[in-house]
Amino acid sequence: GAVVSQHPSRVICKSGTSVKIECRSLDFQATTMFWYRQFPKQSLMLMATSNEGSKATYEQGVEKDKFLINHASLTLSTLTVTSAHPEDSSFYICSARDWPDTQYFGPGTRLTVL
Amino acid sequence: QQQVKQSPQSLIVQKGGISIINCAYENTAFDYFPWYQQFPGKGPALLIAIRPDVSEKKEGRFTISFNKSAKQFSLHIMDSQPGDSATYFCAASITGSARQLTFGSGTQLTVLP
Numbered sequence: 001g002a003v004v005s006q007h008p009s010r011v012i013c014k015s016g017t018s019v020k021i022e023c024r025s026l027d028f029q030a031t032t033m034f035w036y037r038q039f040p041k042q043s044l045m046l047m048a049t050s051n052e053g054s055k056a057t058y059e060q061g062v063e064k065d066k067f068l069i070n071h072a073s074l075t076l077s078t079l080t081v082t083s084a085h086p087e088d089s090s091f092y093i094c095s096a097r098d099w100p101d102t103q104y105f106g107p108g109t110r111l112t113v114l
Numbered sequence: 115q116q117q118v119k120q121s122p123q124s125l126i127v128q129k130g131g132i133s134i135i136n137c138a139y140e141n142t143a144f145d146y147f148p149w150y151q152q153f154p155g156k157g158p159a160l161l162i163a164i165r166p167d168v169s170e171k172k173e174g175r176f177t178i179s180f181n182k183s184a185k186q187f188s189l190h191i192m193d194s195q196p197g198d199s200a201t202y203f204c205a206a207s208i209t210g211s212a213r214q215l216t217f218g219s220g221t222q223l224t225v226l227p
Contacts, residue, residue: 041222043219095157
């Protein structure tokens with residue numbers, strides 16, 4: 001199957017700092033990528049849909065100014081958590097959509113905000 | 115109407131047994147139904163997917179059964195192995211510009227040796 005990478009896999013930061021997470025589709029072009037958040041023993045919660053060359057679409061309740069998403073190319077989307085606070089600590093997972101429907105997920109990024 | 119309901123929440127099966135996980139949906143516009151497997155600390159991995167034009171799809175030990183009239187679909191894992199112990203998510207999406215996945219709540223499968 002197609003491969004999606006995420007970097008970093010784990011990050012620890014101080015409260016108030018910003019953290020950038022990269023999501024790359026390695027062997028296919030993805031016009032659409034998605035960002036999810038997952039709490040322990042829970043399902044995936046869609047945060048936003050990222051389309052190459054256009055603004056991301058955020059789900060209700062997700063602060064677009066806190067979670068900045070950029071989809072600059074067909075293989076790269078980034079999520080920046082700005083002014084991170086301990087409540088932002090979570091497991092963040094991206095996915096990339098390969099034509100026509102299949103979503104391939106990255107390995108996830110564990111964010112811990114102290 | 116966008117929900118996908120998944121059961122059971124947890125499942126314990128003996129090695130060699132059959133694991134069955136069920137999902138039900140309400141929105142008849144859903145036309146793509148994948149299953150994902152997730153190990154702790156990892157991202158979900160696509161296992162198998164089906165579309166409404168077929169009632170069953172099999173890939174190795176994994177089979178999806180689809181009942182369009184009942185709006186239900188299920189995952190069967192034959193000859194379950196301890197290595198299958200993971201969390202399984204069903205999902206559904208609608209053909210369209212975004213094709214966002216609506217996930218079930220997940221089933222934690224434990225296969226005893």
